Each structure stands twice: as C-alpha cells, then as structure tokens.
Amino acid sequence: MEAQEWILEIQNIEVRYHEVILVLKGVSIKVPRGGIIALLGANGAGKSTTLKAVSGLLKTEDGEVTDGGILYEGEYIHHERASVIARKGIVQVIEGRRVFEHLTVEENLKVGAHLRKTGTVKERLELVYHYFPRLKEKRNEIAGFVSGGEQQMTVVGRALMTEPKLVLLDEPSMGLAPKLIHEIFNIITKLNKEQKISILLVEQNAKLALNVAPYAYVMETGRIVMDDTSEKLKQNEDIKDFYLGLTDKGSRKSFREVKHYKRRKRWLT
Numbered sequence: 001m002e003a004q005e006w007i008l009e010i011q012n013i014e015v016r017y018h019e020v021i022l023v024l025k026g027v028s029i030k031v032p033r034g035g036i037i038a039l040l041g042a043n044g045a046g047k048s049t050t051l052k053a054v055s056g057l058l059k060t061e062d063g064e065v066t067d068g069g070i071l072y073e074g075e076y077i078h079h080e081r082a083s084v085i086a087r088k089g090i091v092q093v094i095e096g097r098r099v100f101e102h103l104t105v106e107e108n109l110k111v112g113a114h115l116r117k118t119g120t121v122k123e124r125l126e127l128v129y130h131y132f133p134r135l136k137e138k139r140n141e142i143a144g145f146v147s148g149g150e151q152q153m154t155v156v157g158r159a160l161m162t163e164p165k166l167v168l169l170d171e172p173s174m175g176l177a178p179k180l181i182h183e184i185f186n187i188i189t190k191l192n193k194e195q196k197i198s199i200l201l202v203e204q205n206a207k208l209a210l211n212v213a214p215y216a217y218v219m220e221t222g223r224i225v226m227d228d229t230s231e232k233l234k235q236n237e238d239i240k241d242f243y244l245g246l247t248d249k250g251s252r253k254s255f256r257e258v259k260h261y262k263r264r265k266r267w268l269t
C-alpha cells in the first residue's frame with residue numbers, strides 16, 4: 001500500500017508509565033484509511049495502553065511514548081496533548097462505557113459536539129439518532145439509569161458527535177448480552193462503511209473482532225506476537241486454542257504457553 005493509504009502508523013513504540021514501568025516494547029500497527037483493524041490480547045497485554053498512546057490520554061496517567069513514533073495523517077503526534085490530538089479527528093471510546101451519569105443521554109452526546117468541524121449540533125445529533133434510534137427514544141433519560149447497552153451506545157454516539165476520522169474503540173462488547181453486542185457491532189460496521197470512519201478496535205472477544213475486522217494484530221505482554229488477515233488467523237491453531245476456544249481442553253493457557261507447549265511437544269516427538 002502507498003503511504004497515504006494508512007491513516008495511522010504506530011511505529012515501533014515503547015511506552016512507560018511513571019518513567020520506569022515498561023509496558024509496550026516495540027509495538028507497530030497500521031490502520032488503513034477507511035479500514036477496521038482489530039487488536040486482540042489477554043488481560044494486561046497492553047491493548048488499552050496502545051490506544052491511549054494514540055489518543056494522548058496516556059499523559060494523563062503519567063505514561064509516555066519513550067521510543068518510536070505515531071504517525072497520523074502524515075504528522076507525528078505522539079508528543080502532542082490529548083486535546084490537540086482530539087481536534088485532529090481522533091477519538092477514543094475508553095473501556096467501561098463511562099457516561100456522565102447525572103446528565104441525560106442527549107446531554108452526554110452534546111459533550112462531544114464542540115469538536116465537530118462542520119454543521120450544527122442539531123444536525124450532528126440527528127446523525128447520531130439515525131444510527132442509534134434507541135438513543136433518540138432515551139434522549140431525555142438520565143444516562144446513569146439506562147441499560148448497559150444503551151450506555152455503550154451513548155459513548156459511541158458521543159464519539160460520533162466529534163465528527164471523527166479515526167475511532168479507537170476499547171472493548172465495546174464487554175459485559176453486554178449477545179443480542180446487544182450484535183446490534184452495536186452492526187452499527188459500528190455501518191459507521192465504518194457509510195461515514196468512512198477508520199477504526200482501531202480492541203476486543204477480548206476474538207470471534208467477534210475477527211468477523212468485523214479483515215485484519216488483526218495479536219498482543220501479548222506488550223509486544224505484537226502475530227498479525228495477519230482475519231481469515232488466516234481464524235485458521236491458526238494457536239489462535240483457535242487460546243482465543244476462539246475451539247479446541248478448549250479445559251484450562252485457559254496464555255498464548256505464549258500454548259506456543260511453548262507446542263514447541264516442547266514437537267521437540268519430544
């Protein structure tokens with residue numbers, strides 16, 4: 001691909017918290033313009049840290065990109081403040097669907113509106129309600145009291161209010177019922193296709209992620225251990241073992257343990 005076809009290039013980044021805790025060790029990920037890329041990995045692998053490095057939110061947690069770089073639309077952004085990065089069209093939907101609980105659903109959406117580049121707040125709201133008709137129904141309800149799925153829709157809707165070019169989505173399926181997950185992912189796919197929004201999707205639900213994104217990266221303890229088309233990853237024995245649970249023999253091993261175990265087995269035979 002030509003360089004300009006990538007909206008985001010994470011180039012070999014190293015990330016530290018509090019100057020000493022090394023969490024990401026040489027992570028490289030590319031997101032094509034208008035594409036969806038999935039980032040898979042177990043708990044604590046560094047997925048959220050990767051997204052925070054891109055959005056700049058890392059700095060609010062005393063984290064820093066200490067090596068490598070993050071190229072977005074031809075510009076290095078890894079030393080920029082989160083507010084500057086947000087104005088460039090990158091929005092992160094953080095994990096755990098944090099709504100402003102005391103505000104109504106619509107007030108929550110309006111929070112994202114000041115970052116939009118075109119149109120009125122009302123037009124932007126109409127666009128959000130077009131994709132999330134449920135939110136229109138709940139617009140005057142207090143966000144803290146709507147269902148988990150509706151809260152997740154609210155935070156994705158709030159991201160959409162900013163008129164983003166790139167959305168960093170952190171575990172949108174977490175804790176939701178299968179039917180709702182399906183509904184939310186349908187909308188996300190539509191937003192990608194119709195609004196041409198590029199998406200970097202972090203998911204622990206690998207099956208879901210590999211169905212939505214055509215290409216994925218697998219992260220383990222701060223490193224990318226594999227990246228390939230989702231079709232190929234679905235066929236990969238280690239991915240099947242650990243992430244898809246297709247050959248589950250009981251205890252859930254780490255991805256690396258699965259690999260080591262296989263290597264050992266090969267060596268023994």
Ligand SMILES: Nc1ncnc2c1ncn2[C@@H]1O[C@H](COP(=O)(O)OP(=O)(O)OP(=O)(O)O)[C@@H](O)[C@H]1O
Binds near residue numbers: 017048050095
């Ligand atoms: N603010 C912080 N200060 C120090 N260490 C942190 C901080 N945030 C995360 N870490 C550490 O960095 C590592 C990666 O965390 P991160 O949240 O990026 O993982 P993750 O892949 O998103 O995990 P999960 O699936 O649980 O959300 C973990 O070991 C975590 O303890």
Ligand SMILES: [Mg+2]
Binds near residue numbers: 047048095170
């Ligand atoms: Mg996380």
